[in-house]
Amino acid sequence: MNPLEYKNFYDKVGRLNGWDFSQLKVVSEGKQWDFYNEVTQRCKKSDLLLDIGTGGGERLLSISDSALLLVGIDNSNGMVQTAAANLHKSNKSNVRFLQMDAANLEFPSSFFNMVTCQHSHFCSEEVAKVLVQESWFLTQQVSNNDKYNIKQAFGRGQQFGADEGILKDKYLSELARAGFTEIQFYEYDATEYYESYEDLVFLLKYTPIIPDFGACDDDFNILQKFIADNQTAQGIRTNSNRFMIIARK
Numbered sequence: 001m002n003p004l005e006y007k008n009f010y011d012k013v014g015r016l017n018g019w020d021f022s023q024l025k026v027v028s029e030g031k032q033w034d035f036y037n038e039v040t041q042r043c044k045k046s047d048l049l050l051d052i053g054t055g056g057g058e059r060l061l062s063i064s065d066s067a068l069l070l071v072g073i074d075n076s077n078g079m080v081q082t083a084a085a086n087l088h089k090s091n092k093s094n095v096r097f098l099q100m101d102a103a104n105l106e107f108p109s110s111f112f113n114m115v116t117c118q119h120s121h122f123c124s125e126e127v128a129k130v131l132v133q134e135s136w137f138l139t140q141q142v143s144n145n146d147k148y149n150i151k152q153a154f155g156r157g158q159q160f161g162a163d164e165g166i167l168k169d170k171y172l173s174e175l176a177r178a179g180f181t182e183i184q185f186y187e188y189d190a191t192e193y194y195e196s197y198e199d200l201v202f203l204l205k206y207t208p209i210i211p212d213f214g215a216c217d218d219d220f221n222i223l224q225k226f227i228a229d230n231q232t233a234q235g236i237r238t239n240s241n242r243f244m245i246i247a248r249k
Helices: 003-016 035-042 058-062 077-090 124-130 148-154 166-177 197-205 218-230
Strands: 026-029 048-052 069-074 095-099 112-118 131-142 181-194 236-248
Touching (some): 035 112, 035 236, 124 131, 131 166, 148 236, 166 181, 181 197, 197 236, 218 236
Parallel strands (some): 048 069, 069 095, 112 131
16 A cells, blocks of 8 residues: 555544454464553653554553653544544543654654654654653564465565565664664564454454455455465464564664
8 A cells, every 4th residue: 555545544444443453352372572561661650751653542541650641643633533532531631642743743852751653654863853862762563474374365465575674674774873772673473363254354454464455355255265274273373473673862
């Protein structure tokens, strides 16, 4: 998908679901960290935290007790609408959600004590601009080989066919040029087992793993064959390939 198609996709998904996948019945083996646990381990109660690409704000709201003020931004109007609705239901008083482009962070320089970004684009120079000195930036991203057997079955998919490590190398070099130090890189490739056909349909409908999933009837035939080929006693097998970068300004 091109940038406009991505934006339209996330606006639609944002209004319908936000970024909430808590209903999925899936078991992971080999997952080495939980991103927002890593965030809270480094966060102080007095910190101001910025979350880039916050989606429906589900995870940011779940860690609201970890900082003084938490600001979630997303470039998708649909996502921000859902985040605002989730905030209203939560009754949290120290969380704000704004629609904003990660390439143009409209905050004062050296404003935040921590910046986070999960599964979304970011601009290293903009992150460095809004962070105070001696502060942390954490990001988790989807690696090229995530859900690889699903993409193989469909013959298309997010980052399918891209050079391995190209996104990792891009972000590592950009962070170094922006003045970040103590840059740490971690990666895991966990096995996932989805319980049912319905779980996989939900996953593919509300993520860009397979662009335009369901647009043609053959997609569901391919999915049925994929399930038959990858059904195990534990569930329908695929993988979750993630990398995390932790950097200090």
